[in-house]
Amino acid sequence: xxxxxxxxxxxxxxxxxxxxxxxxxxxxxxxxxxxxxxxxxxxxxxxxxxxxxxxxxxxxxxxxxxxxxxxxxxxxxxxxxxxxxxxxxxxxxxxxxxxxxxxxxxxxxxxxxxxxxxxxxxxxxxxxxxxxxxxxxxxxxxxxxxxxxxxxxxxxxxxxxxxxxxxxxxxxxxxxxxxxxxxxxxxxxxxxxxxxxxxxxxxxxxxxxxxxxxxxxxxxxxxxxxxxxxxxxxxxxxxxxxxxxxxxxxxxxxxxxxxxxxxxxxxxxxxxxxxxxxxxxxxxxxxxxxxxxxxxxxxxxxxxxxxxxxxxxxxxxxxxxxxxxxxxxxxxxxxxxxxxxxxxxxxxxxxxxxxxxxxxxxxxxxxxxxxxxxxxxxxxxxxxxxxxxxxxxxxxxxxxxxxxxxxxxxxxxxxxxxxxxxxxxxxxxxxxxxxxxxxxxxxxxxxxxxxxxxxxxxxxxxxxxxxxxxxxxxxxxxxxxxxxxxxxxxxxxxxxxxxxxxxxxxxxxxxxxxxxxxxxxxxxxxxxxxxxxxxxxxxxxxxxxxxxxxxxxxxxxxxxxxxxxxxxxxxxxxxxxxxxxxxxxxxxxxxxxxxxxxxxxxxxxxxxxxxxxxxxxxxxxxxxxxxxxxxxxxxxxxxxxxxxxxxxxxxxxxxxxxxxxxxxxxxxxxxxxxxxxxxxxxxxxxxxxxxxxxxxxxxxx
Amino acid sequence: xxxxxxxxxxxxxxxxxxxxxxxxxxxxxxxxxxxxxxxxxxxxxxxxxxxxxxxxxxxxxxxxxxxxxxxxxxxxxxxxxxxxxxxxxxxxxxxxxxxxxxxxxxxxxxxxxxxxxxxxxxxxxxxxxxxxxxxxxxxxxxxxxxxxxxxxxxxxxxxxxxxxxxxxxxxxxxxxxxxxxxxxx
Numbered sequence: 001x002x003x004x005x006x007x008x009x010x011x012x013x014x015x016x017x018x019x020x021x022x023x024x025x026x027x028x029x030x031x032x033x034x035x036x037x038x039x040x041x042x043x044x045x046x047x048x049x050x051x052x053x054x055x056x057x058x059x060x061x062x063x064x065x066x067x068x069x070x071x072x073x074x075x076x077x078x079x080x081x082x083x084x085x086x087x088x089x090x091x092x093x094x095x096x097x098x099x100x101x102x103x104x105x106x107x108x109x110x111x112x113x114x115x116x117x118x119x120x121x122x123x124x125x126x127x128x129x130x131x132x133x134x135x136x137x138x139x140x141x142x143x144x145x146x147x148x149x150x151x152x153x154x155x156x157x158x159x160x161x162x163x164x165x166x167x168x169x170x171x172x173x174x175x176x177x178x179x180x181x182x183x184x185x186x187x188x189x190x191x192x193x194x195x196x197x198x199x200x201x202x203x204x205x206x207x208x209x210x211x212x213x214x215x216x217x218x219x220x221x222x223x224x225x226x227x228x229x230x231x232x233x234x235x236x237x238x239x240x241x242x243x244x245x246x247x248x249x250x251x252x253x254x255x256x257x258x259x260x261x262x263x264x265x266x267x268x269x270x271x272x273x274x275x276x277x278x279x280x281x282x283x284x285x286x287x288x289x290x291x292x293x294x295x296x297x298x299x300x301x302x303x304x305x306x307x308x309x310x311x312x313x314x315x316x317x318x319x320x321x322x323x324x325x326x327x328x329x330x331x332x333x334x335x336x337x338x339x340x341x342x343x344x345x346x347x348x349x350x351x352x353x354x355x356x357x358x359x360x361x362x363x364x365x366x367x368x369x370x371x372x373x374x375x376x377x378x379x380x381x382x383x384x385x386x387x388x389x390x391x392x393x394x395x396x397x398x399x400x401x402x403x404x405x406x407x408x409x410x411x412x413x414x415x416x417x418x419x420x421x422x423x424x425x426x427x428x429x430x431x432x433x434x435x436x437x438x439x440x441x442x443x444x445x446x447x448x449x450x451x452x453x454x455x456x457x458x459x460x461x462x463x464x465x466x467x468x469x470x471x472x473x474x475x476x477x478x479x480x481x482x483x484x485x486x487x488x489x490x491x492x493x494x495x496x497x498x499x500x501x502x503x504x505x506x507x508x509x510x511x512x513x514x515x516x517x518x519x520x521x522x523x524x525x526x527x528x529x530x531x532x533x534x535x536x537x538x539x540x541x542x543x544x545x546x547x548x549x550x551x552x553x554x555x556x557x558x559x560x561x562x563x564x565x566x567x568x569x570x571x572x573x574x575x576x577x578x579x580x581x582x583x584x585x586x587x588x589x590x591x592x593x594x595x596x597x598x599x600x601x602x603x604x605x606x607x608x609x610x611x612x613x614x615x616x617x618x619x620x621x622x623x624x625x626x627x628x629x630x631x632x633x634x635x636x637x638x639x640x641x642x643x644x645x646x647x648x649x650x651x652x653x654x655x656x657x658x659x660x661x662x663x664x665x666x667x668x669x670x671x672x673x674x675x676x677x678x679x680x681x682x683x684x685x686x687x688x689x690x691x692x693x694x695x696x697x698x699x700x701x
Numbered sequence: 702x703x704x705x706x707x708x709x710x711x712x713x714x715x716x717x718x719x720x721x722x723x724x725x726x727x728x729x730x731x732x733x734x735x736x737x738x739x740x741x742x743x744x745x746x747x748x749x750x751x752x753x754x755x756x757x758x759x760x761x762x763x764x765x766x767x768x769x770x771x772x773x774x775x776x777x778x779x780x781x782x783x784x785x786x787x788x789x790x791x792x793x794x795x796x797x798x799x800x801x802x803x804x805x806x807x808x809x810x811x812x813x814x815x816x817x818x819x820x821x822x823x824x825x826x827x828x829x830x831x832x833x834x835x836x837x838x839x840x841x842x843x844x845x846x847x848x849x850x851x852x853x854x855x856x857x858x859x860x861x862x863x864x865x866x867x868x869x870x871x872x873x874x875x876x877x878x879x880x881x882x883x884x885x886x
Contacts, residue, residue: 145704145736145739
């Protein structure tokens with residue numbers, strides 16, 4: 001190795017080239033590196049190189065000379081038995097002259113180490129084989145990482161694909177749901193452009209899809225309300241409110257409709273608003289139904305109002321002898337359950353009914369009308385049953401309760417009412433209070449207002465069949481206020497009730513006003529007090545008693561049993577009439593003398609005019625007046641009576657046993673005519689002129 | 702940090718605590734890496750954050766986590782990637798440890814950007830040596846102990862490791878007195 005200037009001792013050679021191999025010029029192996037020896041234990045000194053190795057590179061090597069001819073070339077020796085390849089180069093060594101192979105096993109994979117039983121310590125430190133193996137391992141690891149990454153990507157890709165398929169399926173379902181939804185649905189960008197609209201929405205808007213998609217929101221609702229809706233949506237976007245509005249719309253074909261819109265914000269993954277979802281419900285049918293219902297309600301109110309006008313509130317008779325009426329009726333909903341009526345029996349005898357059926361609106365109005373009608377029928381029926389005798393108010397109410405009460409109970413309803421009778425001839429008020437707030441009487445003597453109350457239950461409450469009535473005086477110049485509880489229970493803004501005391505104060509303050517002015521005063525006071533619309537039905541009647549005088553001719557008639565017990569009734573009947581007919585300036589004895597004559601005539605008829613065995617016959621008494629005077633006609637079936645030509649009152653000092661009656665009649669009247677009518681009945685007509693000059697009109701029985 | 706270390710963290714957590722635990726740790730650590738590449742260099746923060754999050758989620762002290770990761774790295778992760786080289790690293794624990802510096806020398810040559818640690822040994826004797834650990838990364842001594850413990854298990858050799866110098870306390874580098882065989886008892 002002197003020519004190369006390279007000289008290493010055996011130990012150094014073994015350390016630096018543990019896989020070296022040295023042979024002589026005969027290619028006989030002279031030295032084997034320790035690692036190579038361990039790798040090929042049968043490789044012994046003296047063996048021929050080519051017995052163990054094939055020189056793969058360079059080609060054509062067969063002796064030492066050709067080996068020496070390739071300095072600095074890569075030599076590859078293949079172990080012929082194990083096929084292990086050694087890589088290195090051949091350098092001359094000596095003396096003795098020879099050649100040394102300096103290299104190491106060519107390993108292509110770290111696993112070759114284990115296969116060959118090699119350790120890293122078998123390689124020299126300068127040998128890059130381990131580095132290459134480490135690099136190979138690193139590359140393999142990187143490839144493994146790459147494969148792992150690819151596997152993970154495949155997995156993710158598969159998951160993504162599945163997710164996409166699921167998303168597509170979900171989107172298909174979502175689209176189907178949207179398209180099949182009975183509600184109109186649209187999505188809209190923040191700028192108001194419609195990005196999606198389902199079929200139902202397009203139908204609701206009456207257009208084609210191209211009329212909706214891509215259109216600005218406000219163009220869909222040309223009535224100008226879209227801006228407000230969009231403003232609401234933007235507020236939705238800021239989380240300040242939710243969209244829930246109803247908008248009118250005009251479709252391309254000119255028809256109109258309504259939609260109800262509810263909205264929500266569509267947000268991106270970061271929660272930032274990116275658009276809106278609007279659900280539109282075609283509420284045209286509902287709106288039409290509401291309009292129809294409103295019309296029906298109006299119609300109902302109109303009907304109810306007609307009921308109220310025609311059935312609930314009776315008109316005060318134009319002529320109420322001795323009575324002036326003022327009234328105001330105010331209903332809560334245009335129609336109410338309050339009702340009232342007047343029954344004029346005779347001049348100066350008037351019944352007044354005022355009631356309040358439970359509830360509001362048409363049902364209450366119908367109930368009130370039914371009660372009022374039933375009451376009128378009861379009054380008529382009782383008069384018929386009493387053969388013209390006027391029934392007491394309590395009997396009227398009791399009959400009404402019997403007639404109507406069970407039906408009210410069945411309907412779970414009730415009626416409060418007051419039934420009162422003004423008898424101006426007697427100067428009395430008789431009333432039956434059934435759960436009513438009472439009556440107010442403005443007294444003539446003291447100027448005080450008196451509350452008149454009763455304690456009967458409302459009609460329809462329980463099974464009570466008897467009612468109590470109250471009686472008090474009522475004179476000309478006095479005022480009676482009849483009202484429903486809606487008046488005194490009217491509340492103001494702080495919940496305070498108007499109350500009876502406040503009403504009494506208004507009545508007292510308006511004591512000198514005519515009844516209609518007093519009624520208006522009460523209404524105004526109530527309006528000022530509440531400063532709100534009336535919360536309940538209010539009915540108020542103001543009845544003012546006047547001196548009972550008639551100026552128009554009129555007459556009345558009544559039939560009495562032909563019995564002495566009828567004398568009182570006949571007298572009262574005539575007295576009532578006279579109370580309305582006799583001028584106020586007539587002296588009291590004028591009326592009393594006529595009554596005396598009537599009594600005498602009736603007595604004579606009962607005692608002498610009837611045929612024997614004529615029990616059950618009747619006397620008919622008719623009394624009439626004109627501005628000139630009064631005539632009383634008594635008709636009966638019996639014996640005729642012919643009075644003497646001249647009738648004078650006998651001398652009482654002679655204690656006469658007869659003729660007294662005829663004389664009294666003659667003295668008390670201006671004439672007594674005895675005759676027979678067209679039907680053969682006997683008649684007696686008494687005529688008495690008023691004490692002052694009369695008009696040209698004649699008597700009018 | 703060598704990606705293989707992070708792989709060890711991931712693999713250990715997945716195998717012992719489940720995939721959900723790993724996802725929780727990753728989320729808590731703020732690490733959004735799908736696959737750690739073995740020889741890729743990652744920010745050291747990734748490893749530290751993973752260790753901290755694992756400590757919190759698994760309820761273990763950070764040093765215990767690092768120790769477990771070290772063992773797992775040797776016994777599972779490195780053997781999966783470099784098993785043949787590791788097996789060829791020596792027939793005994795002692796032989797392997799003496800070759801350990803060369804492993805990292807080659808890594809440093811192959812991947813200079815990774816700035817791998819450097820190992821050296823001294824005081825070699827039949828039953829032990831002193832291992833010198835040089836690293837610019839603080840707080841990984843427990844990881845080294847885990848590595849050594851793993852090597853002991855790999856060679857089925859009792860081993861004891863005592864840290865004799867602590868860089869965090871001002872020493873030039875960390876030093877470990879390693880004893881094996883009967884000396885480790």
